[in-house]
Structure formats: structure tokens, C-alpha cells
Amino acid sequence: xxxxxxxxxxxxxxxxxxxxxxxxxxxxxxxxxxxxxxxxxxxxxxxxxxxxxxxxxxxxxxxxxxxxxxxxxxxxxxxxxxxxxxxxxxxxxxxxxxxxxxxxxx
Amino acid sequence: xxxxxxxxxxxxxxxxxxxxxxxxxxxxxxxxxxxxxxxxxxxxxxxxxxxxxxxxxxxx
Numbered sequence: 001x002x003x004x005x006x007x008x009x010x011x012x013x014x015x016x017x018x019x020x021x022x023x024x025x026x027x028x029x030x031x032x033x034x035x036x037x038x039x040x041x042x043x044x045x046x047x048x049x050x051x052x053x054x055x056x057x058x059x060x061x062x063x064x065x066x067x068x069x070x071x072x073x074x075x076x077x078x079x080x081x082x083x084x085x086x087x088x089x090x091x092x093x094x095x096x097x098x099x100x101x102x103x104x105x106x
Numbered sequence: 107x108x109x110x111x112x113x114x115x116x117x118x119x120x121x122x123x124x125x126x127x128x129x130x131x132x133x134x135x136x137x138x139x140x141x142x143x144x145x146x147x148x149x150x151x152x153x154x155x156x157x158x159x160x161x162x163x164x165x166x
Contacts, residue, residue: 004157016153019143021134024162029137032162043136043143044162057130059120060158068158071120075129075145075154082153084125088114089160098155105153 007095008041014102015077018042023051023067060086072098076105129154 004011004018011018018041024032025048033039047054047068055061055068062069072093074083083101087093118125133144148154 004155011155014153015151016155017148018155018157020157020159022159022161026135026137028162033137035163039137043138045134045136045143047134054130054132054134055158057122057132058156058158059122065160067160069116069120070160071158073120073123073129073156073158075156077150077153079129079146079149081123081125081127081129084118084120084123085115086117086120088116091114093115102153102155 003092003095005036005039005041007099010095010099011102014099014106016074016102020044021047021054021068023047023055074098074101074105 020042024046026046029044029046033044052061052066052068058073060069060071069086070089071084071086073081076082082105085093129145131144131146133142135142145154
């Protein structure tokens with residue numbers, strides 16, 4: 001997640017807002033963000049109660065582990081899904097690819 | 107868990123959604139405090155990059 005903080009200007013150029021979602025609670029998000037030197041440019045959202053409700057809606061819930069898939073969904077200004085990437089859980093997707101998608105939405 | 111950058115995409119759809127579908131709306135609290143984040147509040151204003159990640163303290 002911190003990598004988005006560093007490249008926020010690139011996302012803003014294409015009218016994009018990043019949001020992070022996990023099943024962690026708000027106190028956990030706050031403590032984690034603080035440990036990383038602060039995350040100010042985008043919100044970490046707590047899909048905590050009812051746990052995983054939003055992940056379920058988006059079809060990225062892993063019932064066996066009680067967490068969500070590492071995945072990125074780009075929603076365009078019309079509210080339509082423009083891009084989906086369910087990712088290998090041990091990898092962080094590259095931002096360059098996301099920027100390309102956002103540029104194409106302009 | 108160490109997390110490296112990579113391009114190993116597993117799928118370009120989920121069990122409930124595919125490209126072109128209307129995004130499900132949601133409202134969730136933010137670590138920055140203030141009002142909860144509601145996806146549909148940004149309709150017509152912003153493209154939203156929704157990043158689901160497994161757990162805090164992992165993706166570095």
C-alpha cells in the first residue's frame with residue numbers, strides 16, 4: 001500500500017482516487033499507517049464489521065482464510081468496472097500498469 | 107510476509123464481477139476519520155482504484 005502514497009501525483013493526473021481495503025479494524029489501520037510514516041493521500045478502509053462484506057460483494061473473499069484476495073478493481077466515473085486484476089497474493093501489482101489503464105479512461 | 111512487485115495476474119474477473127458491470131456500492135469507515143467513504147459519492151467525479159489487500163503489516 002505505501003507505494004501508492006509515493007505515486008499519488010500520477011493517479012491524480014488521471015482523476016483517480018486510490019482506496020485501500022482490508023478486513024483490519026480502524027485502530028489497526030491507524031497503527032499500520034503510522035508505522036509507515038503516515039498515509040495521508042488515500043484512505044485505508046475497514047471491511048471489518050460485518051467482516052468481509054465488501055470483499056464478498058466484489059467476489060474477492062477467501063472464506064477459508066478469512067481475508068480478501070490481493071486484487072485491484074478500477075471503477076470509472078460512470079460507476080462501471082473498467083479493470084479487474086486478482087493478483088498472486090505474495091506480490092504487489094505494479095503501478096505502471098494501473099496508470100496505463102487510467103490514462104486510457106481519459 | 108515479503109511482498110515484491112510483480113505481474114502475476116491470477117484472473118481478470120472475480121466470482122461476482124467482470125469488466126463492464128456496474129460496481130457494487132459500499133460505505134466503509136476510513137483510517138483518516140471523518141465521514142465514511144461511500145463509493146457512489148464520487149460518481150461522475152473520480153475514477154476509483156479499489157485496492158483489496160490481505161492484511162495490514164504485510165504488503166511492504
